[in-house]
Amino acid sequence: MNGNPSERPGTLEKALKLNLAQRVYGTFAEIGAGQEIADWFFRAGGASGTVAKTMSAYDMTFSDEIYGKSARYVSRQRMMAMLDHEYQIVQERLAAKRGDKTTFFALANTVRAKGFRDTKEECHGWMGLRFQTDPLGPSNDIQLHVRLLDATNARQAEALGILGVNLLYAAYHLRYHLPTFLHCLMDELSRWRVEIDMVDFSGPAFEAPVYQDRLVALELVRSDLSDAALFGANGEIWQASDILYKRPVLLNRGSFDPITRVNLDMLEQGGRAFTQDFGSKAENHIEILEITMHNLLCMEDCSVEYDNFLARADVLQSLGKNVLISKYAEFHRLSGFLSRHTQEPIGIILGLPLFEELFNERWYMDLEGGLMEAFGRLFRNQVRLYVYPAGDPMTGKVRHARNARVSRAQQHLLNYLFDTGCVHEIPNGLDDHIFQTSADVRQMIQNRDDRWRTLVPSIVLKSAPWMAI
Secondary structure, X not given: OOOOHHHOOOHHHHHHHHHHHOOEEEEEEEEOOOOHHHHHHHHHOOHHHOEEXXXXXXXHXXXXXXXXXXXOOOOHHHHHHHHHHHHHHHHHHHHXXXXXXXXXXXXXXXXXXXXXXXXXXXXXXXXXXXXEOXXXXXXXXXXXEEEEOOOOHHHHHHHHHHHHHHHHHHHXXXXXXXXXXXXXXXXXXXXXXXXXXXXXXXXXXXXXXXXXXXXXXXXXXXXXXXXXXXXXXXXXXXXXXXXOOOOOEEEEEOOOOOOOHHHHHXXXXXXXXXXXXXXXXXXXXXXXXXXXXXXXXXXXXXXXXXXHHHHHHHHHHHOOOEEEEEOOOOHHHXXXXXXXXXXXXXXXXXXXXXXXXXXXHHHHOOOOOHHHHHHXXXXXXXXXXXXXXXXXXXXOEEEOHHHXXXXXXXXXXXXXXXXXXXXXXXXXXXXXXXXXOHHHXXXXXXXXXXXXXXXXXXXXXXXXXXXXX
């Protein structure tokens, strides 16, 4: 296994190596950015060793005739239809002739690349590979979603072609080690050009625990291939552009380590306020609990932290909650992520201490406009904050958002945010529970103080990570 990027072959060398193997054979079906993947194999020489067919059903009528109608042409559904169709044809037409000595594949992508008269629509696409690891063996799938960040169509198409070669090469040569596999996808690429925000593995070649869906998603974020991973309450890994498309979003940011009854009350009260504010526009909104893992990005061995994140996700999903794990420390970047996927109302629920931290200017040293630019980005479109009160253990009193502790110079800004409806105050907390945070609960558990049991939902009492302390 070759884990060092500098020691792995370049894109053209990878294509040539696959061509000369005379064992990997199949179809390239590409829609939206030319036939850039297949082109590498033709340029490398010996393409007859790999390429059974290349095609691009670019016209929608042709595409519908071949793959069936689809509500969205750049979607996972369309990519899956392409894989199903093309892989079946390869098997039907070639299995009898060479199936006993060949591993077949179908590689498909459907992409929205930058157009000639383009608007500000996001450039992205779906890529999928269905392949055998052994002749006559079962098939395996790798599906990924990619954002194309280059400024021109030509550069986006080039990036997509490199990514496709990397995917096919990694599937056959680097699939035994997840971090190496994922890093290989970015060989000769960079995050300035491509973001891979979802990879899904299935089939006997990808067994747990190495290729557990949520572990893959976390590794994407930690490896800086993606900014966030979205886990559905149903246990699935979701692609944000599909799930959030044209939907209102209500998000609660916290550590949830462990989740407390206050956290659930925050979500309930924030949801009511969100619905009151936006009325019918808030209907069918999706609830998300978000945890940031930005401090994990520079660590080498993340197995313990992964276990911690996944344990928290298990509890939240058991409560029927969707979970977003992101690398966003700053709220304006989190807001930007949500706004990228939906133009519908967005509500963000947070506690008063975290709200006060938004006014700390040290978070915005990288922005030319500092605090004011960050707030401008945070509240663009239809974003509102719902601030839950906090208990002050020093005074025994409850503090509310309108009395947030900000500097004298920032008081006018605080008033402005309330006057314009950007920030809403949640007036009542959950009895005296608001004096206890998740950190306090953790400390109680460590101190063998059984009072913590009254501060958390019952599901936490059955959760092994906390009971083992």
